[in-house]
Amino acid sequence: xxxIQLYTDDKCFGPGIAQxxxxxxxxxxxxxxxxxxxxxxxxxxxxxxxxEESLGYPLLLSSTGxxxxxxxxxxxxxxxxxxxxxxxxxxxxxxxxxxxxxYFPGSxxxxxx
Amino acid sequence: xxxIQLYTDDKCFGPGIAQxxxxxxxxxxxxxxxxxxxxxxxxxxxxxxxxEESLGYPLLLSSTGxxxxxxxxxxxxxxxxxxxxxxxxxxxxxxxxxxxxxYFPGSxxxxxx
Numbered sequence: 001x002x003x004i005q006l007y008t009d010d011k012c013f014g015p016g017i018a019q020x021x022x023x024x025x026x027x028x029x030x031x032x033x034x035x036x037x038x039x040x041x042x043x044x045x046x047x048x049x050x051x052e053e054s055l056g057y058p059l060l061l062s063s064t065g066x067x068x069x070x071x072x073x074x075x076x077x078x079x080x081x082x083x084x085x086x087x088x089x090x091x092x093x094x095x096x097x098x099x100x101x102x103y104f105p106g107s108x109x110x111x112x113x
Numbered sequence: 114x115x116x117i118q119l120y121t122d123d124k125c126f127g128p129g130i131a132q133x134x135x136x137x138x139x140x141x142x143x144x145x146x147x148x149x150x151x152x153x154x155x156x157x158x159x160x161x162x163x164x165e166e167s168l169g170y171p172l173l174l175s176s177t178g179x180x181x182x183x184x185x186x187x188x189x190x191x192x193x194x195x196x197x198x199x200x201x202x203x204x205x206x207x208x209x210x211x212x213x214x215x216y217f218p219g220s221x222x223x224x225x226x
Contacts, residue, residue: 088216095208103201104194 012054013085017047021059021074021082028071030060055081125167126198130160134172134187134195141184143173168194 023033034044052059059078062071074082136146147157165172172191175184187195213220 084216088212091212091216092205092209095212096205099201099204099208103197103204 013051013081017051018082018085020044020047021078024060024072025074025079025082028073030072126164126194130164131195131198133157133160134191137173137185138187138192138195141186143185 020030020033020037020039023036024030027033027036030044030048031041034041037044039047048059055077057077058075059081060072061075133143133146133150133152136149137143140146140149143157143161144154147154150157152160161172168190170190171188172194173185174188
């Protein structure tokens with residue numbers, strides 16, 4: 001298995017923000033999503049804002065209640081980014097498994113967990 | 114650019130140990146290699162030992178002078194692993210750039226730094 005981290009000038013989108021967004025979609029709350037990753041809410045908030053800045057579009061819609069009150073959901077752009085990232089990771093992991101024996105002959109394949 | 118991290122059951126070989134081994138090859142000393150990465154010698158030693166355990170072969174040969182005295186060099190297996198890893202990363206980065214537009218249409222390519 002390989003870990004896929006996209007870069008533009010800076011680190012831009014990777015496994016951490018992907019997991020966080022998936023949990024927001026599931027739990028409808030950034031606070032609950034952060035909690036279930038063992039991440040402080042303030043850290044999760046910063047991670048999302050930085051990613052939004054580097055992508056140039058919003059990832060989360062806050063529903064009624066303001067910053068601390070209401071829930072959150074993903075924007076259409078966030079959903080599209082997440083789906084693209086997951087599909088891209090699958091394709092690259094397939095390429096990684098296919099190429100592995102060419103570069104490490106005699107080794108077992110790395111675990112495809 | 115993608116970051117390639119190999120896994121077996123555990124994290125096993127990635128950019129950090131690769132850079133450390135390259136610096137050992139250059140400086141003939143684990144202490145000097147660690148220093149030039151801003152890494153504590155004890156940490157570098159642990160990183161090398163863990164990687165040796167997970168790969169099942171030694172990465173470093175210590176030359177005369179014992180643990181603290183003499184220099185270090187790479188074993189043949191370490192050299193082969195490092196060369197395989199670098200070539201594998203190049204191949205996967207090429208695949209990553211080639212596949213990128215299929216999954217993120219309309220985006221610029223990630224930086225190939």
